[in-house]
Amino acid sequence: ILNVEQSPQSLHVQEGDSTNFTCSFPSSNFYALHWYRWETAKSPEALFVMTLNGDEKKKGRISATLNTKEGYSYLYIKGSQPEDSATYLCACSMDSNYQLIWGAGTKLIIKP
Amino acid sequence: EADIYQTPRYLVIGTGKKITLECSQTMGHDKMYWYQQDPGMELHLIHYSYGVNSTEKGDLSSESTVSRIRTEHFPLTLESARPSHTSQYLCASSVDRVTEAFFGQGTRLTVV
Numbered sequence: 001i002l003n004v005e006q007s008p009q010s011l012h013v014q015e016g017d018s019t020n021f022t023c024s025f026p027s028s029n030f031y032a033l034h035w036y037r038w039e040t041a042k043s044p045e046a047l048f049v050m051t052l053n054g055d056e057k058k059k060g061r062i063s064a065t066l067n068t069k070e071g072y073s074y075l076y077i078k079g080s081q082p083e084d085s086a087t088y089l090c091a092c093s094m095d096s097n098y099q100l101i102w103g104a105g106t107k108l109i110i111k112p
Numbered sequence: 113e114a115d116i117y118q119t120p121r122y123l124v125i126g127t128g129k130k131i132t133l134e135c136s137q138t139m140g141h142d143k144m145y146w147y148q149q150d151p152g153m154e155l156h157l158i159h160y161s162y163g164v165n166s167t168e169k170g171d172l173s174s175e176s177t178v179s180r181i182r183t184e185h186f187p188l189t190l191e192s193a194r195p196s197h198t199s200q201y202l203c204a205s206s207v208d209r210v211t212e213a214f215f216g217q218g219t220r221l222t223v224v
Contacts, residue, residue, distance in 0.1 A: 046212030093209045102155040
């Protein structure tokens with residue numbers, strides 16, 4: 001059984017502080033790693049899709065890194081703002097099949 | 113903004129009723145997916161499609177069925193709803209597994 005683990009499960013961060021959280025996945029037969037942001041009452045929205053070991057992607061104050069050899073990805077948020085409050089999901093696809101395997105998410109709450 | 117739509121957004125229905133959850137996308141994506149998600153838990157793939165007349169069951173056993181007669185339309189049907197079907201159902205589409213998936217806003221189903 002393939003598992004994608006996200007930690008922490010939830011996180012309270014003061015507005016203006018930077019934060020990061022982790023996605024762990026099976027390193028063998030890795031194909032791609034996705035990050036999504038899911039705000040309450042909205043649809044999940046893609047942040048990044050990464051495939052190469054050492055990949056780093058950035059979108060505004062949010063960035064992500066990928067280590068396929070050890071099977072983890074970090075998502076960083078610099079200078080958290082209230083609008084960053086959301087659940088952040090990661091998902092992994094393996095070489096062997098098409099399906100995305102999802103983590104349970106990290107719920108981020110920004111305190112003003 | 114993603115052009116993928118789900119109806120209804122919320123549905124409360126009695127046990128034994130037949131229901132169809134609608135999902136349509138206007139992006140011309142071949143790949144479409146149905147996920148089931150309970151609060152605080154991972155998204156679980158219940159059905160997917162690679163294109164017209166192609167449907168496959170996902171990793172989570174489901175009593176639902178799907179059809180893909182047109183590229184843009186991927187409805188999910190429950191022949192006889194039960195309380196155990198109470199959950200959130202999310203529809204998504206993508207070009208392929210290394211590109212982002214676009215999600216509908218979900219259908220929250222309650223079977224009483």
